[in-house]
Amino acid sequence: MQQASSLDGRRADVAAAWSLARGAVVVPSGIHVPIQGTDQFHEFHAHPEFAYLAGAQTPGAVLVFDPAEGWALFAPVASLEDRVWVGDGVDHAELGQRIGLPVRPLAEFERWIERRRSEPVAILGNHDIVRQSRAYGAASWASLELEIDESLGERLSEQVSEARRAKDTGEVALMRAAAEASAAGHLFALRHAHPGMTERQLEIEVEAAFFRAGAERTAYGTIVGTGSNGAVLHFAPTDRVLRDGEVVLIDAGAEFGGYASDVTRTFPAGRRFEGAHRDLYELVLAVQQAAIAAAKPGVEYRELHLAACSQMAAGLVDLGLCKGSVQDLVERDAHALFFPHGLGHMLGLSTHDAGGCLAGRAPSDRFGLxxxxxxxxxxxxxxxxxxxxxxxxxxxxxxxxxxxxxxDCVEWSKVDALREFGGIRIEDDVLITESGSEVLTAGIPKTIPEIETLRAQAFDS
Known part of the structure; x- marks a missing residue:
């Protein structure tokens, strides 16, 4: 977990960026979501803004800030019924020491917020506090008669997103731990996946390896696609079996301390890449390696993406799947028939982390962007x-x-012959350093010789 001193500095920097003369900021963590027909709840995941500023994953808690009084955290106190069914809950003294904040009983939040009726109030984090205020120890939100400043909330949230972009040493350490747990799962798949195993069985084994290596949860729903299923970008595993002669795409990442990893590897269901599979894989790997080599401070991520698009288009021409000039193919977005998504995204407390788009830049409606x-x-x-x-x-x-x-620019007869192929994606988590970059997930092999060496173990053991 984050050290209290690091969290103090983080909160001080955010408060300075906010530069509030008056008012109050309310950052709810979120509450447990019940599973219909049971007396249990879905797995809790605190809102990332709460987790970033509070350094905790406490359900039903509210982080608050007042420019005159500073920061405080209101956290639930377990009732007798809670203690019988789910345990004693959070220890306020221990939590306060760990995160460097005074922790008060949630029942005191209503009194705290009522004293701000004459001031603008900004809500960050989980806005469910407006609809379900009683879950946070307050009466109906309307009865509080607060002045909610939505534009202020949006501005403050944007500034938190900007602060979250650069990870401190503690955050990077948590992301390294998540990457190490992810490596265990992907290595298991490379060594043990075999024809006849189902996508669902492979998902279970990969995730079990994450947890054995220390993961606290998966960072997102595991994607396992075999054969043509690999062409569905967010494919949920099924009972389809792995078949020799096909490729397997696994997009799966572990989470540790609230921080995500996000890794994709593609490998043959059999011992080795065959025919077109090898050529297509080599193209994607070359594009990825070039992009990683070019990633460094000051480089525009959009330009990295466009360079990858050009390299992909050139490879498609070399393989006889497209024709014409590379520049024309990219300008027309013909390459996006085969590479429709972006080169990647920010990573941190969310799999698609905050702050991915610089303020003032609008998303493009181009097919390729x-x-x-x-x-x-x-x-x-x-x-x-x-x-x-x-x-x-x-x-x-x-x-x-x-x-x-x-x-006029796609060799449709050749493309149609590969309709059942599926897809290839290779994904790594990359930390930008002062002089270049470091691949946090470098421990997961991805070259063809490395993969084929590991695949042999699935058949020779």
């Missing part, structure tokens, strides 16, 4: 994913308008 999740100059301390992919997505390939628009 509309799913780009990062548009900003890279700076030391940023952690980004770099994840080019090459897919044969039937929904795009069968779209009449795209077949018409790209009739």
């Amino acid at each position: 509309k799913w780009l999740r990062a548009d900003l100059p890279l700076q030391p301390g940023y952690v980004v994913t770099i994840e080019p992919g090459l897919y044969f997505i039937k929904a795009l390939l069968d779209d009449p308008s795209r077949r018409r628009d790209f009739a």
Whole structure:
């Protein structure tokens, strides 16, 4: 967990950026969401703004800030019923020492916020406090008669997002731990996946390896796609079996201390890459390695993406799947038939972390740019994913308008022959350093010789 001194500095920096002369800031963590038909709840995950500023994952808690009084945290006190069913809850003294804040009973929050009726109040974090204020120890929100300043809340939230971009040493340490746990899962898959195993079985084994290596949870829903399923970008594993001659795409990451990892590896279901599989994989790997090598302070992430698009387009021409000039293919977004998503995104307390777009930059509606999740100059301390992919997505390939628009630059007969191929994605977590970058997930092999050596173990053991 974060050290109290580090959290104190973080909160001081944010408060200085806010520069509030009056008013109050309320940052709820979120509350447990019940599972219908049971007496249990979905797994709790605190709002990232709360987790960043409070340094905790406490459900039903409220972090507050007043420019005159500073920061405080209101946390629930377990009732007798709570203690019977779910345990004693959070120890306020221990929590306060760990995060460097006074921790008060949640029942005192209503009195605290009522004293701010004449001042503007900004809400960050989980806005469920407005709809479910009783869960935070307050009467109905309307009865509090507070002046909620939504524009102020938006401004303060943007400043927190900016602060979250660069990770401090404590955050990086947590992300390294998450990356190490992710490596255990992906290495298990590379060594043990075999034809006849289902996507769902492989998902279970990968996630079990995460937890054995210290992960606290998965960072997102694990993606396992075999054969044509690998072309669905966020594919949920099914009972489809791995088949020799196909590739397997696994996008899965562990989480540790609230911080995510995000890794994708693609490998043959059999011992080795065959035919077109090898050529396509080598292209995606070359694009990824070039992008990682170019990632350093001052480089625009959008330009990294466009360079990857050009390299992908050139490779598609070399493989005979496209024709024409690389510049024309990228300008027309023909490459996006095969590489429709962005090169990657910011990573941290969220898998798609805050602050990915620099203030004032509007998302593009271009087919080749509309799913780009990062548009900003890279700076030391940023952690980004770099994840080019090459897919044969039937929904795009069968779209009449795209077949018409790209009739002159796509070799449709060759492309259609690969309709069942699926996709290849290679993704790593990259820390931007003072002089370049460091791949936090470098312990997970991705070259063809490395992968084929590990795949042999699945058949020789």
